[in-house]
Amino acid sequence: MSSPHTSPARPAEREPGHDTARARGLVVVSGVASDAHTWNLVFLQLLIEELGYEVVNLGPCVPDEMLVEECRLLEPDLVVISSVNGHGHQDGLRLIGRLRACESLVATPVAIGGKLAISDDNAERIARELAAAGYDAVFPDGAAGVAEFRNFVGVLPRPSLTAGSRSGA
Amino acid sequence: MNLAGREGSPAVLGEFPVDFGRFVREAAGSGGLVVQPRMGFGTPTEMRAGLAATKRAPARTVGTVTLDSFTRVGELEAVEHALRHGIGLNGYPIVTYPDEVTRSVLQGIRGADFPVQVRHGSATPMDIFASLVRLRLNATEGGPVSYCLPYGRTPLADSVRNWEHCSRRYARLRDLGVEPHVETFGGCMLGQLCPPSQLIAISLLEALFFHHHGVRSLSLSYAQQTSHEQDREAVLALRRLCAEFLPTDNWHIVVYAYMGVFPVTEHGAYGLLGDAARLAVETGAARLIVKTVAESRRIPTVADNVAALSHADTVARGVRPLPEAGDPAAAGDSRTYEEARSLVEAVLNLGDDIGRALLDAFRTGCLDIPYCVHPDNAQRSRSFIDADGRLEWADTGRMPLGHRVRSRRARTVTAAGLLTDLSYVRTRYDRERAAHAVPADAERIAVTPEREPRRHGAPNSPDRAGTA
Numbered sequence: 001m002s003s004p005h006t007s008p009a010r011p012a013e014r015e016p017g018h019d020t021a022r023a024r025g026l027v028v029v030s031g032v033a034s035d036a037h038t039w040n041l042v043f044l045q046l047l048i049e050e051l052g053y054e055v056v057n058l059g060p061c062v063p064d065e066m067l068v069e070e071c072r073l074l075e076p077d078l079v080v081i082s083s084v085n086g087h088g089h090q091d092g093l094r095l096i097g098r099l100r101a102c103e104s105l106v107a108t109p110v111a112i113g114g115k116l117a118i119s120d121d122n123a124e125r126i127a128r129e130l131a132a133a134g135y136d137a138v139f140p141d142g143a144a145g146v147a148e149f150r151n152f153v154g155v156l157p158r159p160s161l162t163a164g165s166r167s168g169a
Numbered sequence: 170m171n172l173a174g175r176e177g178s179p180a181v182l183g184e185f186p187v188d189f190g191r192f193v194r195e196a197a198g199s200g201g202l203v204v205q206p207r208m209g210f211g212t213p214t215e216m217r218a219g220l221a222a223t224k225r226a227p228a229r230t231v232g233t234v235t236l237d238s239f240t241r242v243g244e245l246e247a248v249e250h251a252l253r254h255g256i257g258l259n260g261y262p263i264v265t266y267p268d269e270v271t272r273s274v275l276q277g278i279r280g281a282d283f284p285v286q287v288r289h290g291s292a293t294p295m296d297i298f299a300s301l302v303r304l305r306l307n308a309t310e311g312g313p314v315s316y317c318l319p320y321g322r323t324p325l326a327d328s329v330r331n332w333e334h335c336s337r338r339y340a341r342l343r344d345l346g347v348e349p350h351v352e353t354f355g356g357c358m359l360g361q362l363c364p365p366s367q368l369i370a371i372s373l374l375e376a377l378f379f380h381h382h383g384v385r386s387l388s389l390s391y392a393q394q395t396s397h398e399q400d401r402e403a404v405l406a407l408r409r410l411c412a413e414f415l416p417t418d419n420w421h422i423v424v425y426a427y428m429g430v431f432p433v434t435e436h437g438a439y440g441l442l443g444d445a446a447r448l449a450v451e452t453g454a455a456r457l458i459v460k461t462v463a464e465s466r467r468i469p470t471v472a473d474n475v476a477a478l479s480h481a482d483t484v485a486r487g488v489r490p491l492p493e494a495g496d497p498a499a500a501g502d503s504r505t506y507e508e509a510r511s512l513v514e515a516v517l518n519l520g521d522d523i524g525r526a527l528l529d530a531f532r533t534g535c536l537d538i539p540y541c542v543h544p545d546n547a548q549r550s551r552s553f554i555d556a557d558g559r560l561e562w563a564d565t566g567r568m569p570l571g572h573r574v575r576s577r578r579a580r581t582v583t584a585a586g587l588l589t590d591l592s593y594v595r596t597r598y599d600r601e602r603a604a605h606a607v608p609a610d611a612e613r614i615a616v617t618p619e620r621e622p623r624r625h626g627a628p629n630s631p632d633r634a635g636t637a
Contacts, residue, residue, distance in 0.1 A: 039591060058542075
């Protein structure tokens with residue numbers, strides 16, 4: 001019952017008036033394969049645009065292969081993964097392996113955040129695991145998350161930035 | 170009043186079930202709002218218990234079987250794996266269970282006095298419809314647009330083709346003496362922040378789509394939004410548009426209690442649900458889908474649902490229809506009506522084949538759902554909540570609304586503004602009746618608002634399933 005997936009609109013097609021030359025860079029925002037939530041992705045898109053970046057929002061339920069392929073084509077300055085259905089931990093571990101296995105995405109900054117597990121009990125450990133697996137930053141759900149995320153994006157273009165886990169909150 | 174219709178002995182009710190649409194209209198016509206839960210369980214025992222409790226609830230009810238999210242996206246191996254290993258499913262896997270299991274779930278509960286509707290959220294529902302036809306489950310819900318754009322990435326063209334095929338197949342139930350009923354989900358797009366005029370336009374267009382493909386018993390949804398006054402205007406406008414455009418009388422309106430970020434307090438949740446019941450009765454809607462006090466915290470239990478059904482019924486009994494409810498055209502042209510009519514006419518002008526016209530409409534931005542990031546949505550429109558609490562356009566994109574919408578420059582929606590608007594209803598209802606407050610749960614950060622179009626068991630927000 002599988003159906004072909006349409007390719008998402010390129011930023012140039014979607015925002016003809018957008019002055020891409022002035023943007024600080026390109027950010028891909030995406031949900032994971034098992035997560036149908038949208039509002040978290042819309043919020044992140046607006047937030048990152050306000051920080052001066054151009055955003056390609058791949059939306060909810062994005063299969064791993066599609067996300068990797070889009071990142072290969074777009075060569076973004078940052079990839080932001082958001083998951084709020086409690087399974088982001090498993091989905092995220094699988095996904096970062098596939099992204100890092102792609103030669104052109106070995107050093108691309110990738111962040112993940114949201115409700116990454118069903119309970120908050122192991123938030124610290126899960127954040128460490130995700131960071132160890134290759135994420136540059138992890139933002140567990142929490143009031144401090146947005147401010148920390150802003151700071152993270154704010155210092156992005158510096159190539160030296162390879163922060164470890166940003167758990168806490 | 171005889172709700173039993175033409176049915177004979179109880180033994181054949183499963184084969185000749187009552188027309189869901191006729192049942193609801195007759196029940197509502199005799200002065201009672203029909204109330205319905207969202208409810209779906211993975212095991213036959215729980216599902217049967219849930220249906221039985223709904224039937225026994227102190228209200229005029231119809232039953233719901235909501236399917237699980239694996240079935241929704243066609244991952245039937247995952248259903249089998251879950252059933253083999255005792256892993257809980259978030260809805261009833263109707264395609265996987267043998268038909269005799271489902272018949273035993275319904276046996277003696279579903280009947281001329283208690284029709285049952287199946288709800289799922291699939292853009293690829295072929296297997297689901299095959300099960301419905303075999304089981305003579307003659308009431309369901311969906312739509313080529315509303316079951317596609319908000320969820321996942323199935324191309325709209327595929328969804329339109331799938332729903333055409335399934336609608337025609339479902340319509341052939343009439344050859345067997347069974348009237349199939351379909352409800353549009355178009356009045357609920359994204360759960361929140363879609364302006365009412367576009368909700369009712371899509372709801373009507375989906376009803377026209379189903380009728381075009383042979384379905385003759387219809388209901389049209391509208392989900393409660395942010396302003397009671399605007400919501401009244403919207404339901405009255407939808408009823409007027411139905412009378413003007415639908416080539417059948419066998420339709421009714423179903424109001425959904427708010428589907429966005431729900432109040433966390435008991436007084437807030439009941440206040441919001443009560444206003445939905447009030448809205449339905451005031452505007453002449455026949456049916457209400459309830460939400461429960463547990464909505465913001467967890468998947469509701471059967472008891473939560475029964476309490477919600479009972480509360481909605483109690484409120485509804487104390488409300489009288491507005492004078493305009495008898496003749497929605499008499500109230501004159503509201504702005505909601507004018508905007509919706511502009512959208513409907515613009516789409517119908519794109520061609521006689523309504524599925525084709527819907528595809529063209531989304532491709533050209535003639536319809537454009539705010540904040541919907543599906544690749545087939547134009548993504549130029551934006552909405553916001555104004556100072557009076559009305560849900561308005563911040564940017565109409567390429568939709569043919571320029572001459573209708575109050576003259577104002579496109580307004581930029583910020584991330585902070587979006588968060589405020591997403592939790593506007595929760596904030597207002599939790600605060601409004603705070604005098605009788607039950608202490609609120611600690612507020613979670615609103616970056617992860619409650620899943621939109623959430624049903625009981627959340628099959629529209631698959632927790633574990635992938636895309637089709």
